[in-house]
Structure formats: structure tokens, C-alpha cells
Amino acid sequence: MQERIIMLLDMDAFFAEIEERESPQFQGKPVVVGADPQEGKGRGVVSTCNYKARKFGIHSAMPISQAYHLCPQAVFLPVNMALYSRVSERVMKIIQKVCKGCLVEQVFLDEAYIDFVLFPTIVKNKTKEKENAWRGAEMLAKKLTMDILEQEKLTCSIGIGSNKMVAKIACQAAKPNGIKVVEPKDTISFLSPLHIREIPGIGPKADIKLQDFFKTNAVSIEKLREASKQDLISLFGVIGNSIYEKARGRDTVLVTPEHEIKSIGKEHTFFKDTRDPEELLAVFEDLLCEVQDEIHKSKLQFRTITVVCRFQGFTTYTKSKTVDKNLFTELFFKEAKKLLLRFVVEQLKPVRLIGVRVKV
Ligand code: TTP
Numbered sequence: 227m228q229e230r231i232i233m234l235l236d237m238d239a240f241f242a243e244i245e246e247r248e249s250p251q252f253q254g255k256p257v258v259v260g261a262d263p264q265e266g267k268g269r270g271v272v273s274t275c276n277y278k279a280r281k282f283g284i285h286s287a288m289p290i291s292q293a294y295h296l297c298p299q300a301v302f303l304p305v306n307m308a309l310y311s312r313v314s315e316r317v318m319k320i321i322q323k324v325c326k327g328c329l330v331e332q333v334f335l336d337e338a339y340i341d342f343v344l345f346p347t348i349v350k351n352k353t354k355e356k357e358n359a360w361r362g363a364e365m366l367a368k369k370l371t372m373d374i375l376e377q378e379k380l381t382c383s384i385g386i387g388s389n390k391m392v393a394k395i396a397c398q399a400a401k402p403n404g405i406k407v408v409e410p411k412d413t414i415s416f417l418s419p420l421h422i423r424e425i426p427g428i429g430p431k432a433d434i435k436l437q438d439f440f441k442t443n444a445v446s447i448e449k450l451r452e453a454s455k456q457d458l459i460s461l462f463g464v465i466g467n468s469i470y471e472k473a474r475g476r477d478t479v480l481v482t483p484e485h486e487i488k489s490i491g492k493e494h495t496f497f498k499d500t501r502d503p504e505e506l507l508a509v510f511e512d513l514l515c516e517v518q519d520e521i522h523k524s525k526l527q528f529r530t531i532t533v534v535c536r537f538q539g540f541t542t543y544t545k546s547k548t549v550d551k552n553l554f555t556e557l558f559f560k561e562a563k564k565l566l567l568r569f570v571v572e573q574l575k576p577v578r579l580i581g582v583r584v585k586v
């Protein structure tokens with residue numbers, strides 16, 4: 227199999243660091259982002275907290291009331307998703323720019339996997355040697371952390387390994403604000419002492435099964451390698467095979483570029499059900515314009531147009547048309563309107579909702 231160099235970049239305490247950056251008076255204080263603690267009586271959970279608050283034992287998904295009891299003097303802030311999404315977009319643009327030519331897969335708002343080896347020019351041109359390709363990846367990681375800090379005043383951590391799993395675990399080990407490179411020759415020694423819960427996919431239930439199996443209450447990855455493939459398949463079924471591979475630092479999941487938007491769609495629910503063709507068409511034109519805007523931004527080629535109509539009584543129908551992708555832009559409005567008109571002719575009930583969706 228082709229040797230790869232995979233990087234995982236994950237922003238540190240993402241929501242909390244953004245809040246600290248926006249309000250310098252919070253700097254140096256424990257900051258918790260999530261539900262309102264209501265002086266310890268609040269419901270809901272912690273979304274995240276900065277590393278200062280983590281020292282008090284606070285973490286993501288913890289009940290907010292518990293977080294309040296652990297550190298009542300912390301700054302508690304509500305989630306401002308619109309702000310975090312804007313920052314995420316800018317961070318992803320920095321990554322795309324620095325890692326031009328690589329495969330980049332965005333995961334949620336604050337993580338991205340980057341695969342260098344499929345586009346070897348970046349790291350190999352300069353050096354032509356494998357050893358130096360790893361140094362090249364490390365240099366690129368340093369540039370990324372510096373650019374993000376300079377342009378966004380935020381820190382991130384980066385793990386580099388020969389597959390996604392090793393990159394992910396290395397990134398965790400690098401946190402906060404660090405870079406950890408695990409070359410293939412060091413993968414086993416890096417993984418061995420770690421707890422099995424570091425392996426993505428081994429959750430609390432699998433952990434308990436493995437504690438029972440090994441008759442110990444803390445199973446390391448080294449210990450996990452003592453189990454045969456058959457043992458693991460008996461314990462976990464088919465995923466036993468992938469656990470066996472992961473314990474040996476192997477993972478074949480590929481970095482999939484994120485511009486895999488396969489469809490774009492918009493819909494509108496009428497305040498009052500209607501059969502007025504003028505009203506239907508005016509709303510529909512607006513939807514078509516919005517979808518066309520997004521088609522334009524996505525730079526993708528689409529082929530299938532689907533129109534959805536929900537009638538009074540909640541029955542919902544769809545009609546689709548597939549066109550030559552080269553003609554799509556020309557035909558999009560015309561074909562979509564034809565589909566809508568077919569609904570109006572065929573169905574006599576008033577319309578509750580209309581929508582349009584396009585697929586690649
Ligand atoms: P993470 O990357 O898991 O966490 P983080 O960036 O806050 O901290 P670090 O990576 O340094 O460990 O998640 C990214 C954001 O996602 C996080 O800032 C808030 C949000 N989030 C939740 O809202 N709920 C959750 O349970 C988790 C884990 C994250």
C-alpha cells in the first residue's frame with residue numbers, strides 16, 4: 227500500500243478561545259461556553275471550556291450545574307454559533323491556502339484532515355526523499371499554526387502520522403498548541419503505552435468488555451495486541467477486525483475532500499395554503515435564485531433537479547428531471563418550473579410547501 231502522510235489539525239478549546247479573543251477582559255480566566263448555569267440550578271451542558279477551566283475538572287458534555295459547582299468563579303457564556311461558523315470558515319480558508327494541492331477534509335467546525343502524499347509535489351519536490359517528506363510535512367504544520375495564530379489569534383494542535391487514526395491520536399497528544407509527528411517507524415512505540423480508549427471507536431462499552439477479557443481495569447494498546455483476531459471478532463463481531471488492525475497502528479480510511487456537497491436545496495412553507503399560481507411562482511422563483519446562488523458558489527456540476535410539493539393534509543410528492551450536466555445552468559429554471567406546473571395541473575388541493583433540490 228502507498229505510504230501516506232496524514233495530518234489532523236484541531237483548534238484548541240475552539241468556542242472558548244474565540245470568546246476569549248473577542249473579550250480581552252476574559253483572558254487568563256476560566257471560560258465555560260454552554261447552557262446558562264443559573265447559579266448551579268441551570269439545566270443543559272457544557273459545550274466546551276478553555277484549558278484554565280479544564281484544570282477544575284470541567285469538560286464538554288458535563289452538566290452545566292456540575293461545572294458551576296466545580297468553578298463558580300468561571301466566566302459562563304452562551305453559545306454564539308454564528309460567530310464560531312464565521313471563524314471556522316476563515317480558518318478553513320487558511321488551511322486550503324497553505325495546503326494547496328493536498329486533499330483537505332473538514333470535520334465539524336474546527337478540525338481538518340490533510341493528506342499530502344497523493345499530491346507529493348508539495349513535500350517531495352524539494353527533497354525527493356521520504357525522510358525529508360516527513361520534515362516537509364512538519365514544516366507545513368508549523369506554518370499552519372503560525373498563520374492561524376497571526377491571522378485569527380487562535381491556537382491549534384496538529385498530529386501527523388501515516389493514517390487518520392495515528393494523526394488523530396498524535397493530535398490529542400500534542401494538545402494544547404503543539405505539533406506531534408509520529409513516523410511509521412515510531413508508530414508502535416507511540417501507541418503501545420496508551421489507554422485503549424485513545425483508539426477512535428473504542429468507547430466505554432468496548433472498554434468494559436476488554437477489561438473483562440484481560441482481567442485488568444486499565445487496558446493499554448500494547449495489551450490489546452495480545453488478543454487474536456478471532457478473540458476480537460468473538461467479542462465485537464465484524465468490527466473486531468478493525469480493532470485488531472488499529473491496535474497495530476493500521477487504518478485504511480481515506481481522507482475525503484470536503485467539497486462533497488452532493489445536493490443543494492431550499493424550501494418554503496406558506497403561511498396559508500394556496501393554489502394561486504402567481505403566488506406559487508413568485509415564491510418558487512425566489513427559491514430558484516437562492517439555489518442558483520449556491521450552485522454558483524459550490525463550483526460543482528449538477529444533473530438532477532427535484533421539485534417537492536406538500537399539499538393540504540401533508541401528502542408530499544416529488545418530481546425529478548435529469549439533464550445533461552453541460553446544459554444544466556441553461557435548463558435549471560425552465561425545467562424546475564415545468565415540474566412545478568405539472569404538480570399544479572395534476573393535484574387539485576392547495577399547496578402547503580414547495581421546494582427545489584439539485585443533485586450532482
Ligand atoms: P472539540 O475539538 O472536541 O473541542 P475543543 O476544540 O473545545 O477543545 P480541544 O480540541 O482543544 O480538546 O470540539 C470543537 C467544538 O465543538 C468545541 O469548541 C465546542 C463544540 N462541542 C460541543 O458543543 N459539544 C461537545 O460535546 C464537544 C466535544 C464539542
Ligand code: MG
Binds near residue numbers: 236237336
Ligand atoms: Mg478542537
